[in-house]
Amino acid sequence: MNKVILALGWLALAVSGNALALETLPIQGSDVATSWDSLYNFLVYLSIFFFILVMGAVVYFAVKYKAKPGVKARYITDHHLLEGIWTFVPFVLLMVIFVWGYVVYEKMVRTPSDAYEIRVVGKQWLWQFQYDDGRTTINEVFVPTHRPVKFVMTSTDVLHSMFIPNFRVKQDVVPGMYSSVWFEANLPGKHQIFCTEYCGAAHSQMLAQVIALDEVEWKEWSRGKKILTESIPKAGTRLSDASGSLRTTDQTQMSAAAPTLSLVEQGRAHFKGKGCVACHSVDGQAKGNLGPTLKGVFGNPVALTAGGSATRDENYIRESIENPMAKVVKGYNPVMPTFKGQLSENDLGALIAYIKSLQ
Numbered sequence: 001m002n003k004v005i006l007a008l009g010w011l012a013l014a015v016s017g018n019a020l021a022l023e024t025l026p027i028q029g030s031d032v033a034t035s036w037d038s039l040y041n042f043l044v045y046l047s048i049f050f051f052i053l054v055m056g057a058v059v060y061f062a063v064k065y066k067a068k069p070g071v072k073a074r075y076i077t078d079h080h081l082l083e084g085i086w087t088f089v090p091f092v093l094l095m096v097i098f099v100w101g102y103v104v105y106e107k108m109v110r111t112p113s114d115a116y117e118i119r120v121v122g123k124q125w126l127w128q129f130q131y132d133d134g135r136t137t138i139n140e141v142f143v144p145t146h147r148p149v150k151f152v153m154t155s156t157d158v159l160h161s162m163f164i165p166n167f168r169v170k171q172d173v174v175p176g177m178y179s180s181v182w183f184e185a186n187l188p189g190k191h192q193i194f195c196t197e198y199c200g201a202a203h204s205q206m207l208a209q210v211i212a213l214d215e216v217e218w219k220e221w222s223r224g225k226k227i228l229t230e231s232i233p234k235a236g237t238r239l240s241d242a243s244g245s246l247r248t249t250d251q252t253q254m255s256a257a258a259p260t261l262s263l264v265e266q267g268r269a270h271f272k273g274k275g276c277v278a279c280h281s282v283d284g285q286a287k288g289n290l291g292p293t294l295k296g297v298f299g300n301p302v303a304l305t306a307g308g309s310a311t312r313d314e315n316y317i318r319e320s321i322e323n324p325m326a327k328v329v330k331g332y333n334p335v336m337p338t339f340k341g342q343l344s345e346n347d348l349g350a351l352i353a354y355i356k357s358l359q
């Protein structure tokens with residue numbers, strides 16, 4: 001009898017544990033969060049159902065078939081119907097989970113092509129954000145609501161990971177390459193960012209905020225106004241009548257050092273300053289046979305000397321600059337010097353933005 005009470009105790013504990021799991025999710029700050037939660041809740045309810053079913057059967061059979069003196073247990077071999085059911089039902093359920101999971105995953109990883117891009121650099125121990133207009137911010141990133149936003153991310157030192165619980169998105173940030181994550185914030189206000197890859201002593205303090213701005217505020221920010229972030233509440237707690245313009249200052253001062261050049265202009269300056277212009281044209285004309293033109297290359301495939309082709313995305317351009325021998329463009333000699341170590345992550349981000357703009 002004691003064992004039965006113990007089993008029932010475990011049962012109650014497990015069920016309440018699961019019920020708690022349903023209550024502890026952060027608020028839903030993006031559309032993906034809603035789909036993600038539905039799947040998560042389905043999994044929890046399914047687990048509760050089967051937990052009760054299996055544990056209930058264990059307890060029931062333990063009592064019903066308790067060994068009695070003088071009674072020999074009957075030996076049962078197979079039961080096709082039963083076996084068929086317990087194979088088919090889990091198969092169908094797992095397929096439902098697989099397809100559903102795939103659909104949500106697809107939504108999370110397929111970045112809309114019109115997404116607003118922000119470059120992110122993770123370093124021990126802060127997050128830096130770089131915008132098209134040349135501004136940078138530290139540990140706060142300003143994004144519009146109801147518009148897809150894409151982070152193109154890299155690290156200057158070790159592995160970090162961008163995790164925004166309210167949006168249910170997470171992506172590793174890796175030194176030497178770019179990874180990306182996208183979301184569409186649907187709730188204005190502050191959303192917490194965590195670094196979720198252990199990255200050294202102050203890892204737990206590598207925190208930042210997504211500051212999702214409503215339409216009015218986003219316009220102000222885009223015009224170069226400073227947003228008074230202290231007065232912006234956590235997402236979900238915002239008063240409906242709060243007007244964005246109240247939270248911007250009248251001076252055109254920036255949240256970070258005021259940039260004189262946009263990102264593309266900064267990239268153009270590096271392109272000149274580092275001597276890329278000696279070998280690469282940007283107008284589609286061939287520069288002798290020194291190097292290929294960089295006009296209209298971004299996003300398009302290129303044939304390689306070693307055979308095959310490569311897509312000229314952020315990572316390809318980066319590799320071309322840091323390790324030019326890795327993929328040599330067909331028809332050219334491998335004469336490009338490496339620029340590894342000569343460009344900061346911000347410079348690289350600007351150069352890539354510039355090459356991207358040469359369409």
Ligand SMILES: [Cu+2]
Pocket residue numbers: 122159160161195196197198199203206
């Ligand atoms: Cu980190």
